[in-house]
Amino acid sequence: MHAHDSAHCRPTAGREILDHMNTDDHVIEVTDLRRVYGGGFEAVRGISFAVGRGELFALLGTNGAGKTSTVELLEGLARPTAGRVRVLGHDPYAERGLVRPRIGVMLQEGGFPSELTVGEAVRMWAGCTSGSRPTGEALELVGLGHRARVRIKQLSGGEKRRLDLALALLGRPDVLFLDEPTTGLDAEGRVETWELVRALRASGTTVLLTTHYLEEAESLADRLAIMHAGQLAASGTPAEVTAAQPSQITFQLPEGYHLGDLPPLGALGVTAHETEGRTVKLRTDVLQQAATQLLLWARDAGVELRGLDVRSASLEEAFLRIARDVKQEARDAREAGDKEKVA
Amino acid sequence: MSAATTTTTTTTGSATTAAGRLAALGKAELTLLGRSKGMLVTAIVIPLVLPLSVQQTLKGDMLEKAGLTMGTALLTAGIGFAMLFAVYSALVNIYVARREELVLKRLRTGELRDREILAGTALPAALIGLAQCVVVAVACTALVGLEAPRAPHLAVLGVLLGTVLMVALGAVTAAFSRTAESAQVSSLPLMFVSMIGSGMTVPLEVFPDRLASVLELLPLSPAMRLVRGGWTGELSAYEALGAAATAVAWVLLAVFAVQRWFRWEPRR
Secondary structure (H helix, E strand, O other): OOOOOOOOOOOOHHHHHHHHOOHHHEEEEEEEEEEEOOOOOEEEEEEEEEEEOOOEEEEEEOOOOOHHHHHHHHOOOOOOOEEEEEEOOEOOOOOHHHHHHHEEEEOOOOOOOOOOEHHHHHHHHHHOOOOOOOHHHHHHHOOOHHHOOOEHHHOOHHHHHHHHHHHHHOOOOOEEEEEOOOOOOOHHHHHHHHHHHHHHHHOOOEEEEEEOOHHHHHHHOOEEEEEEOOEEEEEEOHHHHHHOOOEEEEEEOOOOOOHHHOOOHHHHOEEEEEEEOOEEEEEEOOHHHHHHHHHHHHHHHOOOOOOOEEEOOOHHHHHHHHHHHHHHHHHHHHHHHHHHHHO | OHHHHHHHHHHHOOOOOHHHHHHHHHHHHHHHHHOOHHHHHHHHHHHHHHHHHHHHHOOHHHHHHHOOOHHHHHHHHHHHHHHHHHHHHHHHHHHHHHHHOOHHHHHHOOOOOHHHHHHHHHHHHHHHHHHHHHHHHHHHHHHOOOOOOOOHHHHHHHHHHHHHHHHHHHHHHHHOOOOHHHHHHHOHHHHHHHHHHOOOOOOHHHOOHHHHHHHOOOOOHHHHHHHHHHHHOOOOHHHHHHHHHHHHHHHHHHHHHHHHHOOOOOOO
16 A cells, blocks of 8 residues: 655644634643653653633543643643743742642542542532532533442442533632543433533533544634644544645546556646555545546546545545654654664 | 520530541540450550560560660560550551541541641550559569669650551551551561560660660661660760751651551552
8 A cells, every 4th residue: 555645733723722712712831841751751741731711621532642641731731841831821830739629630540439429429529529520410511319328339430520510610720620421321312421521511511532433523613723642643523623634535446447547636626646556546635626526537537436436535534644654754764763873 | 405405505516626636536536445345455455465475585684785674675565565565566557447447537537637637546545555654663663673764854765656656657657557467467567576676675785785785676666775875874965966956857758658658549
């Protein structure tokens, strides 16, 4: 398989967001953030982005992309190796006391003593939370009202996630951090959580959520960033990120025909192509024009394009291509480095 | 209905205080302690039973040489066991269990400060330890004729310093224990050393002078010395100050070690 690419996304996209938004309205500001673990592993490699008041921002990425490492810095659980984080105008690590009463956190893997009941855990947490909701109200929010007397060890995985969410919402936070809130939930639970998150956003809560479910980011987020290998590979509204990716036409080349028999690809508006056996994959930024020209050619030539598939770019396509591009760049960089060593 | 609702809203609508947060966490920990049979035995039964075994081994001449009565010897042993089992050993287990269950990490995302998390988690164990000390003193007075303390303030100082030190050392030991199972082993060294070398089961007077003065520097030794001196009244102000200073030095060292090495989440 071979690919020619012209559209690359650069990890500087976050900067642009910083520039075109009013800084006073930023609830979360991240500048050149780095996090290196004790063993030398660089999980976060210089990322910048900003989240405005009342906005729902999704950090999207594969497992190991650095999402949780980033969110933990925003939550003030660790000090960044380099760079700057501001949440509600304060350093979430050094000024913990100012930030914590106004944020709610749901960790990717929350921990609760398994021998406490649900109600006991919420009451304990309420005693440590300024302006706490009543226990019953918090549990009703996440649909656990009837489980208050049950020991936590008897909850299902999904119920534990919802208890975690209840605790994050306990203090009516201005900013909510949700690290993979729907992982482990069934389809129904996921939809319920989405509705709750939408309602919170509608009431003015700023939400930063991480997810590896593309449809979750696409349907919830005002803006999103795709994270890969510790960097932001793309960011913007879901529509912007998708639009930055080329659309695609796939078909089987009829027997006896070669790629050269098609009209010149440049004239079709094709920016890149791949062939694998008889399957041809064309990428284009002008989908309608390219598809029309191709179909007219097929009609005039009297051939049938089997397996014809014409599709606009999707977030999924964008996501997969970014992952592949970054991998390719890393390989190129490594090869360049090897050559230097030889020289 | 409406009245109750209003009250709830006003009381829960305020900002939290350190005392309130400690109380909330301590209450939850007390509930957990009450639900763990193993922890209850360690914290309540063992410290009250072990001193009886000391009574069998302590010989009259040993007590005479140390200038002790059976009452003061049993009292010192009982208070030492309360510190080691009800406070230290129990807390090593609790800290490790809460860390491995990711409870500590979750707590750190809230308004509790780090030291409040450690203190609040330790609250029930520390209070049980203090209650055990009172029970031991009352039992020794009633059963083996322990006389009234001559310098009670020294005994109280010793118990308080000892309790704080056991909490801090419990956190240090937890930092070096990867699992609940290894916590059982990693807490043994301090327990053995203290039982033998801190004047709990064997009066330090039976050791050669030079060795005895080294043993006086062990973590639990100053607390034991203050408790014993509080009852016998034979501790000079200078000696009492020295013991208190040694205990404080251990507390500072332990607090430093906690800040340096304590882990809030499991190793990956």
